[in-house]
Structures are given as structure tokens and as C-alpha cells.
Amino acid sequence: MKIAMVTSEANPFVKSGGLADVTFSLSKELVILGQEVILFMPLYKQISLKYEKDLQFIAKFQIHMSWRSQQVQIFRAYVDGIVYYFLQNDYYFFRDNIYGYDDDTERFAFFTLSVKEAFKVLNFKADIVHLHDWQPGLLPTLIKEQEKNNPFFKNFKFILTIHNPAFKGLFDKYFLGNLYSLPDYLFDNGEVRYENNVSSLKAAIMSSNKITTVSYTHRDELLDPYSEHGLSSVLELRRDDFVGILNGLDYEEFNPSENLYLPHLYDRLTVTSGKSLNKKALLEKFHLPLSDKPVFGLVSRLTWQKGISLILSRARSLIRQGGVLIILGSGEYELEQQIEHLRRDFPQDVGIYIGYNNELAHLIYAGSDFFLMPSLFEPCGIGQMIAQRYGTLPIVRYTGGLKDTVIGYENENTIDANGIGFIHFNEGAMQYGLDLALKIYENKKLLLKLRRNAMKLDRTWFLSAESYLHLYRETIKE
């Protein structure tokens, strides 16, 4: 089967969040399952600077966005059997960041239009085009409208995966014509309209053959009219074509017994000593006094979605109860400031690293006793799965993928537990989770049991990739 992934980010080239892990790992696994997979993404500045030597020039063509004419170059690279095609235009993509510009709408319109042309230039007749999130959302509409009579696209089928429903790719109706050269009636008939704007995500929901999101629970949440994601009425129209498929985890990248970043390797049998050696290394790294206090780790984008404010609301009392907090991430200025204040107040019990550092992230996952992830919403989440793989008990709010991957300890009867969970997004519930953690930490036998339960889980990509493949096959048959 010929599969084309279309995404704004993918490992190993560029990553801002879990999306990059999924597009890469899923593609890799599909290749292992015998499929032909190509992946389209923009050639960002970071990629051209770092991988210049690995990129092979393939073709050059012009794109017309109504009155604008822009050049595109295609470059190719191979990783693990995946063929990456990078679409280059320095005006749009040679910038310091990958998102966050006033003209993001135009940048990704350019990307989407380029992908449509690239299929022809490369003569790649896809069986499945798998779109991720809002950025390439108008691709099926473009092909249906502008390539109606072109036999080349006749058998193209589209799958959309929603990784983050908070980003709907909204823009003014004016740009439908101005950027995409699409007619106004698509707005008037509701195909692409979201309230008073166009939404690229809604367009993709309406025009793709199938829609997925990254956990079963999140599918239900998106369909729930009482949820705050604002997509239930449109997804309701597509209910029968909408499924949840849980993400996997790359078990080679995140492996406590074979790992370039960890000072001490361990497995299920040696977890107690292995973790305590890594904990020592972690505390030293952050210049914190060595002690046997429980360490609570956090590796996350520091945004409202991740429940950072909830953690901060209980952090002072947690520290007074004997906890140590280690935080790595970056994001909203206000949250970064609050974390900085916390460290100033408790320099002996708080370690922070503002930014991203892969090696340090591995050490936090391995050296912490508990991992904090009380998200407001979490379509799937990867941190909790990494934590479990490293024998670190995640403390989660039961939402989206967190609910599907964590069995919370409650009492002696929850023998399968592999973490701690609570339902409500409020301080009392957070405190309940932290109290439970402190209690578990005192009972070393129980702690060991739960750690081993977590490490025993199998969340390799194989199962998820099989589910996608099954969905692709069904879609092609229709």
C-alpha cells in the first residue's frame, strides 16, 4: 500500500510535541509491516542547517496562491525506510521557530498547496493520505475542488488524525479565495465554516474518509456535547467514520536497560537499586542535597493544557510534607515565573530547567519516584507511558489517553495498579493524588509491586500500527 503522511513536524528532524513522535514512530512501524511510506513536511530552518548534507535535491516548481507566485524545492532524505520529502521555501520556513507567526495561516496554506503539486511532480499515486492536525486540513477539499477531473487523484483516500483539538486552524473567509483559490460556497454551505471563520480542522473532518484521534476516551470526549472542545456537533455528523486508536511508545528510544543517556541501567528485577542510583545522579545534577525524600518529576510543555497551575497550587504543601520537585520544560511566561519563584522559596527542594534537554529528560524519567501529569485534557499523552516504562509511577488526571493508560492505585484490592489517578480538575483532587503517592512511598513492598506492574506493560507501536493498517484497508475498500 502507498501511504503519504502529511504533517507539520516529525522526528528525528523537528519536534515541538508528541505529534512528531507519532508521525515518525507510526511511519516506521508501517514500513516494518511492509508498507511504502512517504512523509511530507516543511523544510524548516533547523532542518536545513542541521541536515544539509543528508538532503538530496529532487525537483523545483512554482506555486500560485491567487496573485502570489512562490517557488518550491523538494528535498529527500531516508530514515528507517521512511522517505521524507521536505518542501522548501525560505520566505515561509527559514525562521527561528516552527509556529507562532502572524502569517501561519499563509505558511501552511502554502505547504498544503505544495503537497498537492508534489504528488504530481513525484508521480506518487497514494492509496492513503494521512493528515495530522489542522495544518494540512484543506488538502482533501483542494483536491476535490481543483482536481475533480484529474484521473491522477481518483483513488486518493484521506485519513485525518486529531492530536490536539485546541488548534482549529481558524482564519477569515477572505483567505479561502485569497490563499487557496477556493470558492465562497464552501463557506456558505458549511463545509469549512466554523462559527464566523474557516477552520482547516473542520474542513478536514468534513472531507476526509475517516477520522481518528489518539485514544478511545478522547474520542468520546470529542463527541460529548458538554466537553469544551467545540467539535462535537461536526464530529457527530461523522460518528460512524470516527475511531480512537491509542498511540504507542518507541520501546527502543525509551528503554531503561539499554540507554545512552542514563548513568545507571536497570530492568524490572533491578528497579529498586537502579532507580535509587539514578535518583542520586538526578539530585546531583540539579545541585540538590542527597536524601531519601520522594522525588516528583515533571517533563512538559508549560501550558494551561498540562495542568501546571494545579501542580503549582499544591507544590508548597507537597514540599512541606517532604517531597522534592524537579521540573523540565518551557512555555507560558507566567508559569515559568511562578516556577522560578517556587525555586527561590525552596532552593533545597526544587530543581528546574527551563528549556528542552533530551538527556536530562531521560534522567528525570528514570530518577524520579513519581511523574506529574494532571492535564486538563490529554488526547493521548506520552509522558505517562515513558514514566511507566521507567518504573516511575505517573500521577494523572483521568482524561483522554491518561485514562486509557493508567490504572490508579486505590487500596489493597487494586493489584493491577500502575500509577495514581484522580477525576476532577481541582486542588482537592490533586492533593488526594499527592497524599496517595506519599503513602505508597512509605510502603516499599507496595511501591516495588506498582513499579513492576508499570514496567510490565506492553505499549509498543505494533498494535497501534496494526489498527491503522486495518482502518486504511477498510477505507480503500469503500
Ligand code: GLC
Ligand atoms: C498532542 C496531544 C497529546 C498526544 C500527542 C500525540 O500533543 O496533546 O496528548 O499524545 O498530540 O498524539
